[in-house]
Amino acid sequence: TQLLEQSPQFLSIQEGENLTVYCNSSSVFSSLQWYRQEPGEGPVLLVTVVTGGEVKKLKRLTFQFGDARKDSSLHITAAQPGDTGLYLCAGGLRSGTYKYIFGTGTRLKVLA
Amino acid sequence: KAGVTQTPRYLIKTRGQQVTLSCSPISGHRSVSWYQQTPGQGLQFLFEYFSETQRNKGNFPGRFSGRQFSNSRSEMNVSTLELGDSALYLCASSLTGGLPKSTDTQYFGPGTRLTVL
Numbered sequence: 001t002q003l004l005e006q007s008p009q010f011l012s013i014q015e016g017e018n019l020t021v022y023c024n025s026s027s028v029f030s031s032l033q034w035y036r037q038e039p040g041e042g043p044v045l046l047v048t049v050v051t052g053g054e055v056k057k058l059k060r061l062t063f064q065f066g067d068a069r070k071d072s073s074l075h076i077t078a079a080q081p082g083d084t085g086l087y088l089c090a091g092g093l094r095s096g097t098y099k100y101i102f103g104t105g106t107r108l109k110v111l112a
Numbered sequence: 113k114a115g116v117t118q119t120p121r122y123l124i125k126t127r128g129q130q131v132t133l134s135c136s137p138i139s140g141h142r143s144v145s146w147y148q149q150t151p152g153q154g155l156q157f158l159f160e161y162f163s164e165t166q167r168n169k170g171n172f173p174g175r176f177s178g179r180q181f182s183n184s185r186s187e188m189n190v191s192t193l194e195l196g197d198s199a200l201y202l203c204a205s206s207l208t209g210g211l212p213k214s215t216d217t218q219y220f221g222p223g224t225r226l227t228v229l
Contacts, residue, residue, distance in 0.1 A: 102154055
């Protein structure tokens with residue numbers, strides 16, 4: 001069974017602080033996606049990374065795909081209350097058809 | 113362009129009953145995937161439909177089934193409901209849903225919150 005472990009599970013920080021969320025697996029993924037989910041809603045895609053070592057920036061969010069394509073990190077600079085939510089990573093596996101394995105999730109709360 | 117819609121948004125059933133959930137994908141999207149989300153297990157893949165055919169299946173019992181219609185709309189059915197089936201059921205649509213060389217983007221609906229009493 002492919003597993004994607006995220007850490008930390010929960011994170012509560014003050015506005016303005018920086019944070020990093022990790023997503024780790026023993027499996028090699030063709031792609032890695034990060035989503036944010038707010039209460040009562042479905043996950044919303046933030047970014048897709050496909051190349052080992054790839055770094056993508058989205059305003060205050062920086063995403064990195066590990067060189068071996070087994071892990072990823074999400075770094076948020078100067079967190080804001082609007083960043084509060086459940087962050088999910090999802091690894092894309094190509095075995096015939098394409099399948100996504102979701103991580104265990106990191107629940108972030110940013111306090112004003 | 114309208115997003116993925118799911119109906120109903122909330123549902124309460126009792127053990128032993130059956131339930132049907134509906135998903136309307138984004139116009140033009142042919143792939144529909146279903147996921148179950150619970151606090152304990154996270155987001156788990158149920159199955160994927162493409163052009164009315166089930167193309168991928170997760171590790172769920174046969175009580176969970178689905179189908180897709182010619183207009184790409186999809187339904188998911190759970191028979192003989194158990195307490196553990198209480199969850200948020202999410203539907204996601206994409207253009208092609210995973211041809212071997214595709215990194216197609218999935219767009220999720222808001223989900224159906226199912227409570228089994």
